[in-house]
Amino acid sequence: SVTPVTVLGLGAMGSALSTAFLDGGHPVTVWNRTPAKAGPLTARGAVAAADPREAVRAADLVVLCVLDYAAAYDTLGAVGDALNGRALVHLTNGTPAQAREFAQWATQRGAHYVDGGIMSTPPMIGDSGSLVLYSGDRTGFDAHRSTLERLGAARWLGSDPGAAALHDIALLSGMYGLFAGHLHAAALIASEGGSVTEFTTELLIPFLERMMVPMKYSSREIDSGEFADQEASIAMQATAFVNIIESTAAQGVDPALLIPMRDLYHRAAAEGRDPSELLAKKAGR
Ligand code: NDP
Numbered sequence: 478s479v480t481p482v483t484v485l486g487l488g489a490m491g492s493a494l495s496t497a498f499l500d501g502g503h504p505v506t507v508w509n510r511t512p513a514k515a516g517p518l519t520a521r522g523a524v525a526a527a528d529p530r531e532a533v534r535a536a537d538l539v540v541l542c543v544l545d546y547a548a549a550y551d552t553l554g555a556v557g558d559a560l561n562g563r564a565l566v567h568l569t570n571g572t573p574a575q576a577r578e579f580a581q582w583a584t585q586r587g588a589h590y591v592d593g594g595i596m597s598t599p600p601m602i603g604d605s606g607s608l609v610l611y612s613g614d615r616t617g618f619d620a621h622r623s624t625l626e627r628l629g630a631a632r633w634l635g636s637d638p639g640a641a642a643l644h645d646i647a648l649l650s651g652m653y654g655l656f657a658g659h660l661h662a663a664a665l666i667a668s669e670g671g672s673v674t675e676f677t678t679e680l681l682i683p684f685l686e687r688m689m690v691p692m693k694y695s696s697r698e699i700d701s702g703e704f705a706d707q708e709a710s711i712a713m714q715a716t717a718f719v720n721i722i723e724s725t726a727a728q729g730v731d732p733a734l735l736i737p738m739r740d741l742y743h744r745a746a747a748e749g750r751d752p753s754e755l756l757a758k759k760a761g762r
Contacts, residue, residue, distance in 0.1 A: 479503055480624045481536040485529055485552050486543035486569070487514040493599035494542055494568070494628060495523060500603060501627040506535035510552070533559040538621045539588075542568040542595075546575045550582075561587030564617035566625065568593040568609070572646075573639030580613055580638035589617025592638045594645030595628075602628055612640035655685070657734045661725070668728040695753075704751045715739075715746040 479502055484495045487509035495518050498505045505523040507515050508531075515525040526532035533539050533556050543549055549569050553560070565588040567579060576592040583590040590613050597607040607629025611618055615636060618625070625631050634640040662681055663673045698704050718739035725732040745752040 480538055480621065481506070482624060483507070483526075483532045483536040483539045485509075485532055485539065485541045486548070487518065488542070488544065489599045490568070490595065490602075491540075491542040492518065493602040494540060496521070497603035497627045498624070499523060501624070503624065503627070504536075506532050508532035508552075510548075528555075529553060530556045530559050533563065536563075538564050538566065538624060540566045540568060545569060546571050546579060549579065553583075558586065562589075563587075564589045564591060564614070564621050566591045566593055566611070566617070566621070568595050570594070570645070571642055573642045576613075576642045577637075577639045584614075589614040589620070590638060591617045592641045594641040594648075596645065596648060597629055604629065608632060610634055610641040610644050612636065613638035658685075661730070661732075661734050664730040665725065665728055668730055698751070699753045711742060711751065712746045715742040718742050 481504040482498045483506045484491055484498070485508050487495065487507055491507075491509070492514065495505050495507055499518070499521050505518070506526050507518050507523050508526045508529050509515055512525065515523065519525050524535070526535060529552050533553075539560070541549055541552065543552055546569060549567065560583060565583050567576070567583075567590070571579075580590045580592060591611050592613045594610040595602075596610065597604075601607045609625065609628050609630070610632050611625070612634040613636065615633075618631075618633060622631060634644055659677065659681065663677065666673050666676045718735070721735060722732045722739055725735070741752050741755060745755055748755070
């Protein structure tokens with residue numbers, strides 16, 4: 478398909494998005510606050526618009542990817558009625574609340590608003606491993622799905638415009654939890670002069686891969702609210718945390734990353750609850 482596309486915002490990410498559309502043979506119109514950044518793209522056949530309004534009017538599919546929501550409102554604030562009837566796919570990173578508010582703003586101007594979360598770095602855009610999450614206006618998404626798939630796999634998450642941002646944040650939370658575990662484990666191995674590379678490659682990564690099985694199992698428990706063997710297993714893990722923190726301190730390693738986990742497991746053991754229930758409670762649910 479050769480659907481024309483407009484891309485607003487040509488930072489590292491917006492430039493990568495534009496390049497992927499050009500690679501797919503789409504006519505691409507671009508706009509950026511600092512016009513010079515359009516240079517490499519116009520050299521490849523993109524058309525640079527003079528202002529956001531002109532850019533929006535050039536295509537039925539408008540992709541917006543700027544620094545933050547303040548920049549997004551700045552960019553589209555003066556386009557008037559130009560969004561009416563067009564699909565606006567907003568890939569700027571933000572919170573679910575920001576996405577929902579922006580959806581309302583764009584819908585009032587007649588746009589089919591689709592919010593997105595990019596789970597790839599700029600060099601990955603267009604590769605087979607690239608993933609983008611979408612939610613919001615189904616009509617807008619369906620009309621342009623094949624074009625959006627130029628950026629990577631497209632995962633639809635439903636009509637709540639905040640859903641893509643929520644899943645984006647959840648995936649990043651999982652990633653940073655994993656990174657925290659790796660940083661802590663690496664510090665323990667390095668404290669005895671061991672090779673972190675060898676430890677990570679030969680032991681930690683294969684071990685973590687096996688731990689994905691209990692993670693799936695506990696996910697089903699969280700969904701059902703029924704926790705099998707809860708007290709024994711949580712009490713055992715709470716005790717193991719005492720050893721982890723004590724050994725960490727003895728190795729001269731800062732236990733800061735795991736202390737909140739120890740505290741959570743201790744409270745869960747004391748209250749006879751699953752740790753997941755305490756987290757939900759703390760958020761006031
Ligand atoms: P950059 O810092 O490279 O680019 C920022 C862009 O925002 C530029 O086009 C800049 O314009 C524009 N901008 C900033 N303020 C304004 C404003 N007030 N009005 C108009 N335009 C403005 O960031 P990225 O391209 O890397 O990131 C863009 C979005 O993509 C972010 O929300 C980011 O979280 C998300 N993202 C980025 C990833 C990455 O690895 N880079 C990965 C996943 C998501 P100008 O050139 O004039 O300064």
